[in-house]
Amino acid sequence: MKTLLAALAALFLAQAASADTLIDNVNGYTLDEDNKVVRFRAMLIGDDGRVKDLLSGRDKDPKGVDFRLDGEGRTLIPGIIDAHGHVMGLGVAALTLDLSDTNSLQEAQAKIAAYAAANPRPRWIVGRGWNQEKWGLGGFPTAADIDAVVSDRPVWLERVDGHAGWANTAAMTEAGITAETESPPGGIVEKVDGKPSGIFVDAASELVAKVVPPPLPIVRDRAFLAAQEALLSVGITAVADMGTSAEDWAVIRRAGDHGRLRMRILSYSSGLEPLLAVAGTEPTPWLYESKLRMVGVKLYSDGALGSRGAWLKQPYADAPAESGLGFLSDTMLRNLMSRAAMDGFQVAVHAIGDAANAQLLGAIEELADTYEGDRRWRVEHAQIVDPADLPRFAEHGIIASMQPVHEASDWRMAEARMGVDRLKGAYAWRSMLEKGVPLAFGSDFPVESPNPFPGLAVAITREDAQGQPPGGWMPEQTLILSEALAAFTTGAAYAGFAEDRLGSLEKGKLADFIFLDRDIFRSTPEQIRDTQVLETWIGGRKMWERD
C-alpha cells in the first residue's frame, strides 16, 4: 500500500506539472475558419500554452481543472497580429527624438532645442516623425530651420514615413555634402539656389545616414524591449517585422536567448543579404516556442506618397514634373524576388503608387509560373492601385497587406497629390475583399501608432480621428467590424504562413488573447477607437497587464 500511495503521489505531481487552466466568465469572441464570429464564455488552456477547448453557454465545465481564473465578465478577443510594422524602428523612436506629435515647424524647433539641452550625449541628435504636410509649410523644411535652434551638433531627423531625412548644416558637413553632391539613383538631394537644402529623399538619405554612429548594443536591446512593451500594451501579440536587418535579428535573438522575448515576431529580412546570411537556404524553423521565425524577404518597389517617392503612372498633380521613384527595373525586381522564391522564402514587396503596384503584379504573374505551390506573394501597402489592376490581385493568391490608418492620415494629401479621379482604387479594402483577395491589416508602426483600435475604427468608417470627412472618404470601401478584425487576426496569420498556430482561438492553436475594457462588437466607432487593452496573454501566459 505504501508503494501505491507513493504512486498516487507521483501521479499527482505529474498532473500538476501538466496543468490545465480554465478562464471562465468571459465575454469571448473569436473567428472560425470562415471568419464568422464565434462566442464563448470560457476557455480551457493546456500547459503547452494552446487552446484545449472553448465553452459556450450550454457546455459543461471540464473536470480536473488545475487552475481557474475568473474573467469577471470582461471582453476577450484573439491577440492582434500587426501584419506590417517595424519593431526596431518603433523601439528606436521610443528612445530618440520623436517629432510625430508636432503640428508646426515652430513646435518641432522647440522640441529639438529642448531635446538637445536634455541630452548632451551622444553628440549626434537623431530623431524621426516629422511631417511637413501637417505643418502647412507648403514645402519641406530646411537645414537652416534646425540650425536656428541647434548648430553646434549634427542633427538628423527621419520623416514620419522613413522615406526622407532632414539634416542640419553640421550633419551635412560631417557627411561631406556640398553644392556638388548629386542625387543618387533612386533618391533626391533637394536643392535651394543650387545648394543642398537639408532634405534627402529615399536613396539620398543614405548619404547622411551612413555617417550617423550606429547605436551601441545596449541601446539596441533597450529599444527592442521598449518596442515590445509598447506593442503588448495595445494588444499586439504577434507582428510581421517588415525589413529585419542582420543587426535587428541579432537583437531579437539576444532577447530570445536571454528569455526576454515575450511576443511573436514573423521576420521578413531587409533585402536578400540578411535573408541568406541568417536563414540560409530555407525559412528558419519557429524558434523560442513559436515566438520567432524568419519566413521571407521584404523588398521595395517604390517610395512613399508624402515625399513624392511613390511611383505613379501619371505625374503628380501637385508636381507635374515628377512621377515618383521606381526603385528597381522590372528585371532587377524579378531577379530579387526569384532569388528568394527559389529557396522557398516568402516574398513581400512594398508598392505604394499605381505604377509600382502594376510593376509588382507583372512580376508576380511572371514568377508564379515558375514557382508553383502556396507562395502567398505579399503586396505591402497596395495603396494606390489603378482600378484596372485591381482584378489582378485575385490571381495567384496574392495577399493585400494594408494599413487602414494610412487612409485616415493620407486622404487629403492623396487628393492633392493625384486628384480625386485617379484614386478610385486607393486604400480599396472592400474591393480587395469582394474580389477574394486575402486581406492582412497592420499599422506600419512607427509611421503610425501601433494601436490597432484606431485602425479598426478607420476600417469601418473611413473617417479620421476628427471624424473627417463626415460619412467617410470613399465610404463604399468600408468594412464591417468582423471583417476588419479578421484582417488583423486570421488574415494576418495567414499572410505569414502562421494560420496553423496563430490568429484565432480554436482547439490546438496558441492561446494568444487580450482582455479589453469594452465590448467592441457593441460599441460605436468612436468607442472602438478608444478601446483600452487590460491584459495581454501569449501562449496561455499573462505577458502584460494595465497598471
Place this chain on the structure above:
Amino acid sequence: MKTLLAALAALFLAQAASADTLIDNVNGYTLDEDNKVVRFRAMLIGDDGRVKDLLSGRDKDPKGVDFRLDGEGRTLIPGIIDAHGHVMGLGVAALTLDLSDTNSLQEAQAKIAAYAAANPRPRWIVGRGWNQEKWGLGGFPTAADIDAVVSDRPVWLERVDGHAGWANTAAMTEAGITAETESPPGGIVEKVDGKPSGIFVDAASELVAKVVPPPLPIVRDRAFLAAQEALLSVGITAVADMGTSAEDWAVIRRAGDHGRLRMRILSYSSGLEPLLAVAGTEPTPWLYESKLRMVGVKLYSDGALGSRGAWLKQPYADAPAESGLGFLSDTMLRNLMSRAAMDGFQVAVHAIGDAANAQLLGAIEELADTYEGDRRWRVEHAQIVDPADLPRFAEHGIIASMQPVHEASDWRMAEARMGVDRLKGAYAWRSMLEKGVPLAFGSDFPVESPNPFPGLAVAITREDAQGQPPGGWMPEQTLILSEALAAFTTGAAYAGFAEDRLGSLEKGKLADFIFLDRDIFRSTPEQIRDTQVLETWIGGRKMWERD
C-alpha cells in the same frame, strides 16, 4: 482499484520519460578536480544527459535502471575538448582544394590542375594548406607556378597557417593588383623584380581575398556539417572556435535551430564587431542544451612563424632585415581588449613571437588592475616566449592555450628562423605547468589535423610522426599522459569557463565521452598516436560511431 492501476500506469510512463542509462563493463578513465586519474567500470547517465554516478569495482549496481549498455570492456575517456580550432575553416577546407598533403611544388601543381579539371564551377578556385617549407623551395612559390597549370581562371590558395595567400595572375588581375600595389600596414605584398610575386602575407592577403566571391549559404551549411563530422570522428566533443565571424555564427545557429548541431562550440568572435553584434553586452547564455555559447573575443597581436609574420624581439636568423609583424600598437591592443573586458567578455589573443607575447603580457598586466575577478585572459599559442617572460604567465590567472602538434611540425623551421639559443621558452608546456599556468591544448585545425591523439603523443615525446628528433626536441618540456589529457579536457573546459559542465566525467557534468580502440594509458606513444575513436557520445547520446 481501477484508479490505482491507472495511477501505476501513469507512474510507469512518467518513469520511462525520465530514464536512466547504465553503461557498464567499461575500462573507464576520467580526471578528478586535481587532475588525478580516476578509474571506473560503469557510468550511470540521467535522462538529462548528465553523469549520475560512476561505479568502480566495489560499488553495487544501481536499481531501477531503465537502459543498460554493455561496454564490452572497451576503454572510455572524457570527450576531447580542442581549445583552439577553426570550425568553418576545417569545413571549407574539406570542401575545397586541399594542398596540406603535398610534399613538393610539382605535387601541388598536379593537384591544382586535377582540381580545376574536376571542378569547372565555380569559376574561382579556392584552396589552402600549402607549406613551402615542406617543399624545400628555399622561398615562396610564385603566381607563375600556378599560371603554368591554371591560367584561365583565378586561383587563390591560403598557406597552411592562414597567414599568407598565393594567387595566380588571373586572381591578381581581378583584384586590381599591379606593380604599384604597396604593402598595407600589417601585411606584405611580396615582390620579385619590383612586381607582385603572387604571395600576400597577413593583412596583404585581404587585397585579393576581398574579391573572392563569398560561399553560398548552402555551401557554408555543408562545410559546417563536414567539419562537425570530422571532429566527432576523432573524439572531439567540444571546441573553442577561435575567430567566429558573424557569417560563421549564423551557420552554427542555423545548425542549432534545425537540430543539426551535434557537438559543443565555445565561440570566440573574430574581433569585436561580431562580438558586439551577436552577443551584445554580455556573453550569450549556453544555447541548444549547452551546445553553443559566445563567451569572448579572439584578437591577433602578430602573424605566424612560417610566413615570418611572428613578431620577434630580435630579427629573424634567416632574414636579418625582418623581425615580423606586430599587428597592433600597445594602445590599440589594450583598447580592443578593454572594450571586450568591460562587458565581461573573455579575451583570447593570438601571440606567436616573443615580442608579441611580451606585448600581450604587458597589456594583461595593465588591464588586470582595472578588470578584477575571474577573467582567464587567454594567450593563444604562446609559442615562442622569452624565458624572461615565462614567469609573467603565472600572474593574473593567464591561460596558456597551446597546440602540441605545432612543436612537431615547426621545430626544424623554428631553429632556422631563430637559432637554438633563442628557443629556450619555445613550446614550453612543462615550464608553464610547473609555474602553475593553466594549460589548455588544441590542434589549431585546419592548420593541423584535428586528431588529438598525435597531439597527445607529441605532448609526451616532443617527437614528430617520424620519431624525429629521437628522444624529443627539448625533451625536458615533455608531459606525462595524464597531464596532456588534462590539458585536452579539464584544462580546455576551464579555459572556456565551462568546467561546471564539461571536461570530466563526474556527477552532474554532461556525459560527453568517447570509446577508444585501445587503452591509451597502457600504450606506447606510437600506439597513442594511432588510436582510433570507436564511438563519440555527447550529453549521454551517441552522436558518432565508426562504421
